[in-house]
Amino acid sequence: MSTSSSTPCILMVLTSHEELGDTGNKTGFWLEELAAPYYAFVDAGANVTLASPAGGRPPLDPSSDEDDAQTEATERFKSDTEAQNRLDSTTQLSDIDPADYDAVFFPGGHGPMWDLATSDTAAKLLSRFFEDGKPVGAVCHGPAVFTSLPPQDARKYLGDKTLTAFTNTEEAAVGLADVVPFSLADELREIAAGFEHGKNWESFVIMDDNLVTGQNPASSAPAAHALLELLGVTSN
DSSP, X not given: OXXXXXXXXXXXXXXXXXXXXXXXXXOOBOHHXXXXXXXXXXXXXXXXXXXXXXXXXXXXXXXXXXXGGOOHHXXXXXXXXXXXXXXXXXXXXXXXXXXXXXXXXXXXXXXXGTTGGGOHHHHHHHHXXXXXXXXXXXXXXXXXXXXXXXXXXXXXXXXXXXXXOSOHHHHHHTTOTTTSSSOHHHHHHHHSSXXXXXSTTXXXXXXXXXXXXXXXXXXXXXXXXHHHHHTTXXXX
């Protein structure tokens, strides 16, 4: 795999965390936030690698597999043998060399609030992408990975950026404001120059230089297409 190829190589980093705080319920990655960007990238001809802190099959947030959360992309992903094989064998994050990729994308689900948010491995990988000027994308709770950066690095890479993520009102609406380990929106307001958002559950994406962030599941595909735009790739 090489970034010198005309075919872009995109890394997608999923959570390995499955416990929803002390509730006894499960969490993980949000299916739509993986499936929609995955097909945006694959259909545009990109090479996609799935990774997670623990490697192997990451946990799926069961709420994202309920009937009312299904979309064309999620149905396609669940019936896609190749995609399922990739999900079964995600690469362990510590084995990833950022030099092999042209861009990185972090789907959400609540899991990243516990593991990616506190991962030194994720912080080092993220720093490499920022240092090399490569596109970084994150959607919903995926931007929790930005809180893994040491304060000086967070100021360096995000201190002049405007971004978005899952909002406090959306967190309250799903009844998890008192379950998550911190307020993602509040933490990002401390790190970044600006935090903006749209209406609850509606697509809202911000592009700021090489950074793309999306607010919620509805923002997943638009955020992925914005990342492709930064790579100079025409998407469908």
